[in-house]
Amino acid sequence: MTPYLIRNVSVVGAAPTDLLIRDGVVAETGSGLTAPDAGVIDGTGLVALPGLVDLHTHLREPGREDAETVESGSRAAALGGYTAVCAMANTSPVADTAGVVEQVWRLGREAGLVDVQPIGAVTVGLAGERLAELGAMADSAARVRIFSDDGHCVADPKLMRRALEYVKAFDGIIAQHAEEPRLTEGAQMHEGEVSTRLGLTGWPAVAEEAIIARDVLLAEHVGSRLHVCHVSTAGSVEVLRQAKARGVRVTAEVTPHHLLLTDAKAETYDPVYKVNPPLRTDTDIAALRAALAEGVIDIVATDHAPHAVEDKECEWAYARPGMLGLETALSIALDVLGPEWDLIAERMSRTPARIAGLDSHGVDPAPGVPANLTLVDPAARRVIEPADLASRSRNTPYARMTLPGRIVATFLRGEPTVLDGKAVK
Numbered sequence: 001m002t003p004y005l006i007r008n009v010s011v012v013g014a015a016p017t018d019l020l021i022r023d024g025v026v027a028e029t030g031s032g033l034t035a036p037d038a039g040v041i042d043g044t045g046l047v048a049l050p051g052l053v054d055l056h057t058h059l060r061e062p063g064r065e066d067a068e069t070v071e072s073g074s075r076a077a078a079l080g081g082y083t084a085v086c087a088m089a090n091t092s093p094v095a096d097t098a099g100v101v102e103q104v105w106r107l108g109r110e111a112g113l114v115d116v117q118p119i120g121a122v123t124v125g126l127a128g129e130r131l132a133e134l135g136a137m138a139d140s141a142a143r144v145r146i147f148s149d150d151g152h153c154v155a156d157p158k159l160m161r162r163a164l165e166y167v168k169a170f171d172g173i174i175a176q177h178a179e180e181p182r183l184t185e186g187a188q189m190h191e192g193e194v195s196t197r198l199g200l201t202g203w204p205a206v207a208e209e210a211i212i213a214r215d216v217l218l219a220e221h222v223g224s225r226l227h228v229c230h231v232s233t234a235g236s237v238e239v240l241r242q243a244k245a246r247g248v249r250v251t252a253e254v255t256p257h258h259l260l261l262t263d264a265k266a267e268t269y270d271p272v273y274k275v276n277p278p279l280r281t282d283t284d285i286a287a288l289r290a291a292l293a294e295g296v297i298d299i300v301a302t303d304h305a306p307h308a309v310e311d312k313e314c315e316w317a318y319a320r321p322g323m324l325g326l327e328t329a330l331s332i333a334l335d336v337l338g339p340e341w342d343l344i345a346e347r348m349s350r351t352p353a354r355i356a357g358l359d360s361h362g363v364d365p366a367p368g369v370p371a372n373l374t375l376v377d378p379a380a381r382r383v384i385e386p387a388d389l390a391s392r393s394r395n396t397p398y399a400r401m402t403l404p405g406r407i408v409a410t411f412l413r414g415e416p417t418v419l420d421g422k423a424v425k
């Protein structure tokens with residue numbers, strides 16, 4: 001394993017230092033380090049962050065390898081500065097058995113670009129009718145700790161309660177896609193002024209808020225851990241704020257796109273902006289940004305949702321919801337939060353690693369720590385060209401936008417997965 005000496009790099013915004021990576025760990029830090037056998041990276045002007053951790057990635061394998069594979073999604077993740085991703089269960093077949101979660105986990109190991117931690121389905125086939133084999137998935141080689149029917153809401157309160165009770169035994173988490181399905185039948189976009197003007201059926205904010213309110217009460221009653229996926233409304237923030245103030249064991253995520261883009265994008269009728277939950281309003285964005293800074297929302301998660309061309313480049317009503325996210329998330333965070341490195345490390349690495357129980361991730365580079373880290377050039381600006389993305393899909397809402405920041409290098413256990421901004425393998 002080649003050692004690497006990164007000279008003159010700022011670790012999470014601190015004064016520049018040298019970092020020596022050897023045998024999978026950060027071996028040494030300090031100024032004027034030497035290591036004749038090491039590859040040297042000039043870190044001047046760069047910031048080292050603990051490798052980013054995504055709690056919400058759709059890798060599409062097994063089943064839709066035309067849209068993404070574990071390998072292509074892992075490469076996209078590494079290029080985005082990630083060292084670990086949690087893979088959502090809505091594959092085909094659904095990841096609702098030990099066999100499927102082990103398959104995804106093994107494919108992640110084979111790709112070797114990021115740690116792929118499978119999320120198991122809560123219900124068989126995501127059908128919302130009976131609990132999947134949660135215990136068998138937890139006991140499998142994939143050691144599943146987070147369960148989610150993401151894409152669908154676990155709408156039945158009795159089933160949600162039982163799921164929370166079941167995972168309590170091993171301190172597991174139910175990650176909810178909060179959408180009351182009766183309130184969003186036929187929904188095409190956020191319910192508001194723009195949907196009225198366009199004559200499209202709306203997805204009301206209350207459909208999200210009602211489920212979060214119910215679920216925090218259930219989690220409180222059971223004493224279990226709840227995670228709320230892709231929070232998108234100001235009202236949801238208030239529900240979470242109250243729940244956290246009462247000590248409910250709830251964590252929450254927001255996506256980069258919900259921090260930046262509004263429902264006005266629907267006026268273009270370009271399905272690249274169709275996503276679930278939908279893009280909301282400026283008022284929601286302001287509330288989400290404040291909640292993220294405060295900690296009412298714990299983390300940024302991408303909801304990276306690759307789709308093949310035929311599922312996305314069609315009429316709005318027929319397009320599948322979802323956007324790419326892994327290769328642009330850090331840039332959007334920089335754009336939205338500014339160079340608040342400690343906050344970025346907290347919301348995109350340390351806290352998601354802690355929620356997922358990924359102990360070797362989310363730790364700031366320091367002597368003895370596993371060398372899972374990424375180097376960012378905050379001064380760089382780049383134009384997003386969909387054709388340049390490592391994802392097999394092209395559905396980025398940031399095409400041809402100029403975004404701040406560039407990932408220069410990423411290391412997984414001391415091995416570079418990205419060097420000079422390019423994937424190593």
Ligand SMILES: [Zn+2]
Pocket residue numbers: 150151152177229230276277
């Ligand atoms: Zn979802």
